[in-house]
Amino acid sequence: MKVLVLNAGSSSQKSCLYDLPEDRLPEAPPKPLWEAQIDWPHGTDGAYLKVKSAHLKLEVTLFGASRSEDTARMLETLSSGETQVIAHPGQIDIVGHRVVHGGETYRDSTRITPAVKAAIARLAHFAPVHNPANLAGIEALEAVLGPEVPQIAVFDTAFHSRLPTAAYVYPGPYAWLEAGIRRYGFHGISHRYCAERAAQLLGRDLEQLRLITCHLGNGCSLAAVQAGFSIDTTMGFTPLEGLMMGSRSGSVDPGILIHLLRQGDCSVDKLDHLLNQASGLEGISGISNDLRLIFEAIEAGHARARLALDIYLHRLRAGIGAMAANLGGLDALVFTAGVGENAAPVRAGACEGLEFLGIAIDHHKNNDRPKDTDIATAAAAVRVLVIHTQEDWAIARECWQHLRR
Template sequence: MKILVLNAGSSSHKVSLYQLGENLPDDPPPPLWEAKIDWHDHIGVDAVEQLVTTLWRGKSPVLRSSDDIDMVGHRIVHGGRQYEEPVRITPAVKAGIAGVSAFAPLHNRGELEVIDVIEKLFGDIPQIAVFDTGFHRSIPPAAAVYPGPYEWFTEGIRRYGFHGINHQYCAGRAARLLKRDLKTLRLITCHLGNGCSLAAIRGGHSIDTTMGFTPLEGLMMGTRSGSIDPGILPYLLRRGRLQPEEIDDVLNRKSGLLGISGLSSDMRDVLAAIKQGHSRARLAFDIYVHRLQAGIGAMAAALGGIDALVFTAGVGENRRNRCVRSGAVARTSSISCSRQRAGNTSHWLR
């Protein structure tokens, strides 16, 4: 069976083709083909269509035709309260995903557009939606409910958590590499990419995470602020420094590493600027690491100690970002975690 997998992120779109037999392996096999598009203002969903069709129309096709693909899987960032398990995509499912698009403005709408592209190219081929929020359904109410009016919770305003597909995979992979039963482990998985989140995982189940109702909460990210004092927003609105329609854009696209450094949302660019003596790049890095340390401490407290610290995604795994990992674990002696083990986890997960 050939399965095409589409992973829409906030800064890129990854497409991979897999060949699977009847028995599913613990770890995914190497893809038959993979490609990636980095999002820019002038690149839209049409680029995904062009990329997918190169599978059978390109200079070096890997398929005879689109009929060779049996199924398409999509990573969907927000499933809301309705979707926790993978589902086959139908018009009703698409409507449900659209209904929570406001909760994940950088993701869900684009993912729906890609689903439409696949329908255009492949007709009624089975499409499966896998939700990033699903893994965090085990988070207890004390961690999931915001301390505002209780009516918020009854209306679906709660902490959902994100990056769940990757957090779940990394927990299982870490257990196998450590040769431990996942049910016995207390893990903190650190997904550090353009979007960043931590998850506290006990016995294979998420019990807390840093992202919440939207992927904006929590750690400092590439272009997202992470958690800030909510009082800042009405203050800026009252002073005319910010218009209501600008809030989403400022917090999701003009903050984080980009907002503080004034240079880039890419950690590699920030680190290069630090070497050139750029003070705002240094400040951006210091805030990033401080917030990361604080988040790890909070997750460790939820777990009552940790057995391993796992790093994943672009910033977490890149060898050039060792200073991020070393900064993150600089104070782990107080939470009983081996610095050497934490520092090498990204290598283990490859």
């Protein structure tokens, strides 16, 4: 079974092709036959395509007039040239797409129909950067493969769709809720995969576990997972709420926003830019949203870089404590994504002071580039796992299950 996965963002698009047996899913994620990424840098006319298959890598510059043309060129590398892995695109059995916002309607992955596409477009006012890009990827694949090849939308919000009412309703006017203004949560594909992988690594039934999954990348969010479902999360109506992030502020006093808007030189667009692109690690440090550069600056004695990391860790610990309180206890804490998987000082700093929860890490294991590993001390009551998140594989599994059904 040939499963193509498309993960489209505002300025990039990642893709991979899996060849899966039809009778059962592998327990461990298999290596894709083919992987590709297109980047559309802001302010340039071209796009950059990177392709990897077997032991061959290809890098080319594209000058298509649209995302659809660039995507078609990317798909050509599947069935022609040195990166060829299939005879023709018609061999693709199903396509899976990460779609950021599914609103209140979509609680599970869904086969894409004209009605689903219309819903994705309608929900773009909640996710104006991501949903249009997701829809463009869907339509680009339709143009190349035709309507006969099934396409599946796997929604980032779906894992959080069973939040308790008290967790998703904001304490504003009730009319907000009636207008769809509520906590939706994001990074759901990653949180779900990591929760399931945690149960597998621990040899436990997921339904019996209380987990906190920490997705820490340029965007950051926590999820409290109980009985296999998200019961609380830090991102809300938009991915801006919650933890301090690379260039996003996370939660701030809304009175600050009112204050700024009352100033003559602060427009809504400027405020949007400040909160989403000029805050977080980048805004405090004045250096970068990249935590690796923050660490380098700290080593050089940069005070604002140190402050940025201190705020980041303070808010992360506070978030973990809040999730644990709503779970009523904790069996395992999971770190994942770019920072969570690779930044040992962040994991150590996040766990520092949480000994009262039963959290204690083995610093040798933590510093030893762990992957899908328990880094807690043997005597700790709470296991601490580092898990390599595999959103593409999670999407491929959903596609496999749809075809089997």
